[in-house]
Amino acid sequence: MPEYRKDPVVKRWVIISTERAKRPHDFQVQPEETKVGFCPFDYGNEHTTPPEILAFRPPETQPNTPGWWVRVVSNKFPAVDSELPVDRYGHGMYDAMTGFGYHEVIVETPDHNSTFALYDYKQTEEVIWAYLTRFRAMAQDERVKYILIFRNHGKDGGASLAHPHSQIIATPIVPKTVQEELDGAKDYYSYKERCVFCDMINQEKIEGRRVIEENEHFIAFEPYAARFPFETWVLPKRHSHNFGNISEQEVKAFAQIMKDVLHRIHVVLNNPPYNFLIHTAPVGEEGKLYYHWHVEIIPRLTRVAGFEWGSGFYINPVPPEDAAKYLVENYKEIMESQNK
Numbered sequence: 001m002p003e004y005r006k007d008p009v010v011k012r013w014v015i016i017s018t019e020r021a022k023r024p025h026d027f028q029v030q031p032e033e034t035k036v037g038f039c040p041f042d043y044g045n046e047h048t049t050p051p052e053i054l055a056f057r058p059p060e061t062q063p064n065t066p067g068w069w070v071r072v073v074s075n076k077f078p079a080v081d082s083e084l085p086v087d088r089y090g091h092g093m094y095d096a097m098t099g100f101g102y103h104e105v106i107v108e109t110p111d112h113n114s115t116f117a118l119y120d121y122k123q124t125e126e127v128i129w130a131y132l133t134r135f136r137a138m139a140q141d142e143r144v145k146y147i148l149i150f151r152n153h154g155k156d157g158g159a160s161l162a163h164p165h166s167q168i169i170a171t172p173i174v175p176k177t178v179q180e181e182l183d184g185a186k187d188y189y190s191y192k193e194r195c196v197f198c199d200m201i202n203q204e205k206i207e208g209r210r211v212i213e214e215n216e217h218f219i220a221f222e223p224y225a226a227r228f229p230f231e232t233w234v235l236p237k238r239h240s241h242n243f244g245n246i247s248e249q250e251v252k253a254f255a256q257i258m259k260d261v262l263h264r265i266h267v268v269l270n271n272p273p274y275n276f277l278i279h280t281a282p283v284g285e286e287g288k289l290y291y292h293w294h295v296e297i298i299p300r301l302t303r304v305a306g307f308e309w310g311s312g313f314y315i316n317p318v319p320p321e322d323a324a325k326y327l328v329e330n331y332k333e334i335m336e337s338q339n340k
Helices: 121-138 176-192 196-207 248-268 306-311 320-338
Strands: 003-006 013-016 052-056 070-074 088-091 094-097 102-107 146-153 165-171 211-214 218-221 232-236 274-279 294-299 314-316
Touching: 052 121, 070 121, 102 121, 121 146, 121 165, 121 248, 176 196, 176 274, 196 211, 196 218, 196 232, 211 248, 211 320, 218 248, 232 248, 248 294, 248 320, 306 314
Parallel strands: 013 314
Antiparallel strands: 003 013, 052 070, 070 102, 088 094, 102 165, 146 165, 146 274, 211 218, 218 232, 232 294, 274 294
């Protein structure tokens, strides 16, 4: 029987369409063809990218040369420009502003053929430190209001280059999607005097049916009103509105759970295309009491079509409970068979 479910944060309804449901294993994807060619992110090609902004490398090596294990550069084709002033202006009845912002690429590893799901924990941790270093640096610019870290994996996930990389974009305005989360979380807090995300964590721990990973500092689960099959959220257990406030101990735990969750998805769904994004509060103190930073991982297994665009509803053919069970049980079976 199909069911409507309401997201408690943004109050968006989704349709869990069991009548048109596929079994979870029907979503295993065919591997993408590997194309061999020139890649600007490969070892030895450092001179073909913009100069590095940050690199983790031995002290005896020179910038923009081999030796690095994580490297950050400006996007060669940026969506925004850090050299522009922030200037708002009108165009008749319309509003516009100059395209100020930062757009950087985090090259996660020298290994062209690896991926986030296959890194060891140390390499994953180094990538998180690169995220955090650049996030904190951008937050010092008073013109910046919001910083989004995201990762596109696979052609259908929007990755223009196969080499493992993430991106970070800083803007002088808060994105609409995040503003909706802020407004919804604030409404919930005004009514209940509790963080809606903290309540979600408690509810998921009580039920246990949608939880797929957990460690001392973080929890990962399929959200109750998931928009997409195998949509997965990762949240810190400690209430914190801003990703930039993560502690050194939490960096280790965050790296561990992100690697473990993405490895599950990689193994069980046969390395699907996906996006992940870190939703955090705007720069400053806004949302300190009621917002909770988190990661949303969205495997690209279905397409948004006319009904979704026209109505704002999402149709999810896999109940989150079934997706969680499949990620837990099938991952265990696959890993046990590989270790025999």
